[in-house]
Amino acid sequence: MENQLIHRMKVNGDLAVLDVNSGAVHLIDQTVYDILGIFNGKNDDEVVAALKDRYSEEELREILGELHELQEEGLLFSPEFDVPETFAAEPVLKSLCLHVAHDCNLRCKYCFAGTGDFGGKRELMSGETGRKAIDFAIAGSRKRRNLEIDLFGGEPLVNFGVVQEIIRYARKREKETGKNIKLTLTTNGTLLNDENIQFLNENRVMVVLSLDGGKKMHDTMRPFPNQSGSYDAAVRGFKKIIRSRKGWNYYLRGTYTHFSTHFADEVLKMTEVGKEISMEPVVGTTEPYTLTEDDLPVLFAEYDKLAAEYLKRRRGGGEPFDFFHFNVALDNGPCVAKRLAGCGAGHEYFAITPSGEIYPCHQFVGREQYVMGTLDTGIVRQDLVKKFRNTHVMTKPECRQCWARFFCSGGCHANADLVNGDIAKPYGFGCKIQRKRLECAIVLQALLTEDMKEGTKDMRPEIDNFKFQTGKTEEKQK
Amino acid sequence: MKKHIKTVNKAMINKTLRTGGCGECPASCQSACKTSCTVGNQVCEHK
Numbered sequence: 001m002e003n004q005l006i007h008r009m010k011v012n013g014d015l016a017v018l019d020v021n022s023g024a025v026h027l028i029d030q031t032v033y034d035i036l037g038i039f040n041g042k043n044d045d046e047v048v049a050a051l052k053d054r055y056s057e058e059e060l061r062e063i064l065g066e067l068h069e070l071q072e073e074g075l076l077f078s079p080e081f082d083v084p085e086t087f088a089a090e091p092v093l094k095s096l097c098l099h100v101a102h103d104c105n106l107r108c109k110y111c112f113a114g115t116g117d118f119g120g121k122r123e124l125m126s127g128e129t130g131r132k133a134i135d136f137a138i139a140g141s142r143k144r145r146n147l148e149i150d151l152f153g154g155e156p157l158v159n160f161g162v163v164q165e166i167i168r169y170a171r172k173r174e175k176e177t178g179k180n181i182k183l184t185l186t187t188n189g190t191l192l193n194d195e196n197i198q199f200l201n202e203n204r205v206m207v208v209l210s211l212d213g214g215k216k217m218h219d220t221m222r223p224f225p226n227q228s229g230s231y232d233a234a235v236r237g238f239k240k241i242i243r244s245r246k247g248w249n250y251y252l253r254g255t256y257t258h259f260s261t262h263f264a265d266e267v268l269k270m271t272e273v274g275k276e277i278s279m280e281p282v283v284g285t286t287e288p289y290t291l292t293e294d295d296l297p298v299l300f301a302e303y304d305k306l307a308a309e310y311l312k313r314r315r316g317g318g319e320p321f322d323f324f325h326f327n328v329a330l331d332n333g334p335c336v337a338k339r340l341a342g343c344g345a346g347h348e349y350f351a352i353t354p355s356g357e358i359y360p361c362h363q364f365v366g367r368e369q370y371v372m373g374t375l376d377t378g379i380v381r382q383d384l385v386k387k388f389r390n391t392h393v394m395t396k397p398e399c400r401q402c403w404a405r406f407f408c409s410g411g412c413h414a415n416a417d418l419v420n421g422d423i424a425k426p427y428g429f430g431c432k433i434q435r436k437r438l439e440c441a442i443v444l445q446a447l448l449t450e451d452m453k454e455g456t457k458d459m460r461p462e463i464d465n466f467k468f469q470t471g472k473t474e475e476k477q478k
Numbered sequence: 479m480k481k482h483i484k485t486v487n488k489a490m491i492n493k494t495l496r497t498g499g500c501g502e503c504p505a506s507c508q509s510a511c512k513t514s515c516t517v518g519n520q521v522c523e524h525k
Binding site for chain 2: 095331334335343344
């Protein structure tokens with residue numbers, strides 16, 4: 001039985017071990033892997049007795065010596081710790097998600113937003129509400145310099161006039177207050193044109209472009225109201241905006257479902273549109289597209305397949321691409337306080353509806369028991385703020401036992417609430433997928449780091465926290 | 479120099495128990511609708 005302070009991983013034949021509380025990662029061989037299935041830091045004789053039929057005692061003792069050295073260096077079996085004082089009791093607002101349009105020109109089959117209306121009426125945010133939201137964000141961010149504003153929907157470009165108004169106001173207030181406001185817009189791409197692309201580029205707006213793989217899959221899941229596919233219109237817009245940015249400042253993101261479990265192929269098809277890619281599992285409960293336990297072996301094999309292709313291309317065997325969830329920084333990741341804060345929903349991050357209601361995040365919109373206030377009243381549900389702030393990996397029993405806790409930071413509260421009716425009970429199915437993709441990410445980045453140390457070109461991905469890169473005149477290349 | 483183990487990185491999580499918490503890094507949504515920037519997919523803003 002593996003000790004809970006470590007986690008062993010095997011991805012496509014490469015082996016690694018993570019020291020959970022320090023974040024140290026070691027690439028290991030099969031003998032070390034087997035030893036770490038038994039070793040707890042002090043039971044050397046037990047390890048030798050259990051494995052002496054497979055390995056020589058001399059080799060086992062030599063490896064145990066190396067493992068003891070790692071322990072002394074604080075890189076193996078690092079002890080658990082308590083919530084540090086750096087995790088402040090009082091949160092500061094970091095991000096707002098503005099639902100500028102509860103309406104959409106597509107009818108995606110899995111849309112958590114009820115094809116745009118979030119279970120309510122189709123509604124557009126007014127410029128006045130948008131400006132109030134910017135002021136609310138600036139006030140809430142207090143001394144924090146950075147502030148993130150997401151323009152979201154529905155499809156935000158159906159309300160482009162107000163999008164412009166909000167962005168101009170945000171840039172004006174940014175100058176007046178000395179803040180650094182990062183703007184992101186999520187779009188299905190079908191309404192992108194020269195005019196709105198120019199505006200988004202001039203105003204340094206990151207874009208998240210929704211694409212579900214190749215044409216067949218995308219058209220099946222993301223049709224127009226008349227059921228015709230949206231792929232051609234979307235990709236026309238995506239190629240135009242990606243080209244206009246010389247390959248910088250965007251992500252193509254997709255959703256895979258029970259109908260597209262072989263998602264690795266879809267990701268590779270997406271590389272023909274752009275090289276910055278994210279693809280994630282759909283969340284559902286009983287809908288036909290909902291992923292099932294029976295899908296897991298296929299999904300795990302797909303992550304392995306994608307990992308192998310990702311590595312091959314980065315090692316010179318083709319044109320490299322970024323896969324967002326393989327981006328793990330092994331040496332400059334976030335601090336413990338950040339890892340406890342998790343996604344920030346309900347304490348650092350809020351969503352604003354077109355009518356100005358405040359929710360813990362965009363996924364909670366429409367779940368009325370989670371309305372936290374309005375832009376006129378401010379946040380009145382301080383009890384919810386406290387609850388979200390204190391529901392983290394060290395207070396949730398399942399997370400406390402999980403090796404991945406400092407990387408996933410507890411998963412999505414909205415999914416936990418949707419599936420288990422309790423934000424403190426993680427969405428276990430999602431956790432299984434999260435752990436698999438983290439194993440791939442950690443092993444891949446460990447291998448690329450070793451490649452670099454051995455003198456080959458640094459092919460690790462750039463991890464930039466979604467910062468808009470300005471002044472890039474060259475095409476983005478890896 | 480270890481023969482069987484290649485250590486990739488140094489301790490990074492528990493080393494920040496006293497130094498972290500500036501709060502300048504972005505929030506990190508993990509849901510399947512935006513590009514879900516899970517905490518593990520971020521870097522520290524100060525390093």
